[in-house]
Amino acid sequence: xxxxxxxxxxxxxxxxxxxxxxxxxxxxxxxxxxxxxxxxxxxxxxxxxxxxxxxxxxxxxxxxxxxxxxxxxxxxxxxxxxxxxxxxxxxxxxxxxxxxxxxxxxxxxxx
Amino acid sequence: xxxxxxxxxxxxxxxxxxxxxxxxxxxxxxxxxxxxxxxxxxxxxxxxxxxxxxxxxxxxxxxxxxxxxxxxxxxxxxxxxxxxxxxxxxxxxxxxxxxxxxxxxxxxxxx
DNA sequence: TCAATACTTAGGTCAACACCTAAGTATTGC
DNA sequence: GCAATACTTAGGTGTTGACCTAAGTATTGA
Numbered sequence: 001x002x003x004x005x006x007x008x009x010x011x012x013x014x015x016x017x018x019x020x021x022x023x024x025x026x027x028x029x030x031x032x033x034x035x036x037x038x039x040x041x042x043x044x045x046x047x048x049x050x051x052x053x054x055x056x057x058x059x060x061x062x063x064x065x066x067x068x069x070x071x072x073x074x075x076x077x078x079x080x081x082x083x084x085x086x087x088x089x090x091x092x093x094x095x096x097x098x099x100x101x102x103x104x105x106x107x108x109x110x111x
Numbered sequence: 112x113x114x115x116x117x118x119x120x121x122x123x124x125x126x127x128x129x130x131x132x133x134x135x136x137x138x139x140x141x142x143x144x145x146x147x148x149x150x151x152x153x154x155x156x157x158x159x160x161x162x163x164x165x166x167x168x169x170x171x172x173x174x175x176x177x178x179x180x181x182x183x184x185x186x187x188x189x190x191x192x193x194x195x196x197x198x199x200x201x202x203x204x205x206x207x208x209x210x211x212x213x214x215x216x217x218x219x220x221x222x
Numbered sequence: 223t224c225a226a227t228a229c230t231t232a233g234g235t236c237a238a239c240a241c242c243t244a245a246g247t248a249t250t251g252c
Numbered sequence: 253g254c255a256a257t258a259c260t261t262a263g264g265t266g267t268t269g270a271c272c273t274a275a276g277t278a279t280t281g282a
Contacts, residue, residue: 005129016123017270018116021196028203035228045229047271054269068228068279079200085132086197089190092139128240146258156259158241165239179249179258 004081010058011082019043020051024074027061031073115192121169122193130154131162135185138172142184 014020023037038048052072055061059078063070125131134148149159163183166172170189174181 005132008132009127009129012123012127013269016120016127018120019270021116021119024200025203028200033228043270044272046231046273049230050270065229068277070229083197086194089135089139092136124239130240144258154240155242157243157261160260161240176259179247181259 007058007078007081008085010054011060011078014054014058014060015082017051017054019048020055023051023055023072024060027072027074031071033069033071035069037072118169118189118192119196121165122171122189125165125169125171126193128162128165130159131166134162134166134183135171138183138185142182144180144182146180148183 015024019041022040026032026037026040034045034049034052037052038045041048052061052063056063056072059075061072062075063072065071126135130152133151137143137148137151145156145160145163148163149156152159163172163174167174167183170186172183173186174183176182
């Protein structure tokens with residue numbers, strides 16, 4: 001299995017948490033500092049920062065520090081990798097859906 | 112946060128493993144029994160079945176047992192939930208990309 | 223300069239995950 | 253009816269994830 005797989009592992013892992021998905025949604029409207037991102041969540045700062053580290057570790061966001069403020073932003077390139085996998089799967093699933101549906105019709109009736 | 116979130120948690124969690132993604136890809140070409148699905152993986156059967164339970168638990172696949180053979184199939188409805196979230200995010204990200212790009216141009220140059 | 227601000231590091235708990243082996247149970251087919 | 257087949261259950265190990273508190277470090281501003 002190629003290296004690509006490792007990227008997808010960590011990207012989907014990152015997307016598997018509601019806090020992190022909410023952060024990504026928030027970053028969709030522009031860069032923001034840690035304190036502002038953390039504010040909506042009832043969580044200790046170090047706990048929140050672990051989420052940010054995971055998002056940054058898999059490349060979904062990046063950050064830079066100016067003075068004592070760290071600002072996070074989306075990193076579109078990595079979002080694209082997850083996008084691409086989903087799109088590939090989607091088209092595959094759609095292509096197969098006809099034959100699948102025929103099968104499902106059979107099995108649905110005996111459930 | 113709504114219940115919808117819980118579904119996405121488990122769906123993305125399921126997609127975060129290469130074995131499970133490979134199984135989904137394989138099931139794209141039609142239903143298959145456990146032994147056939149497990150065959151490509153160098154893994155003890157009980158370990159493999161844990162993956163299948165996770166896929167079934169979050170609703171990405173379903174199964175039925177006939178005689179001693181359990182057959183798995185894709186469950187398109189749940190795939191759709193993940194699809195929908197990605198599509199929503201995608202359109203949001205795309206809508207924001209212009210203003211984001213302007214910002215990235217600034218920050219990229221000082222890195 | 224020194225207190226407040228904005229993270230950051232260290233370290234600890236508890237649950238979930240990803241594996242394993244060993245020993246079941248339920249069908250099938252000779 | 254009994255061995256082979258196809259899972260299934262039980263139970264154990266090591267790692268990672270998601271939280272916490274406490275105690276740092278680095279800036280900023282009065």
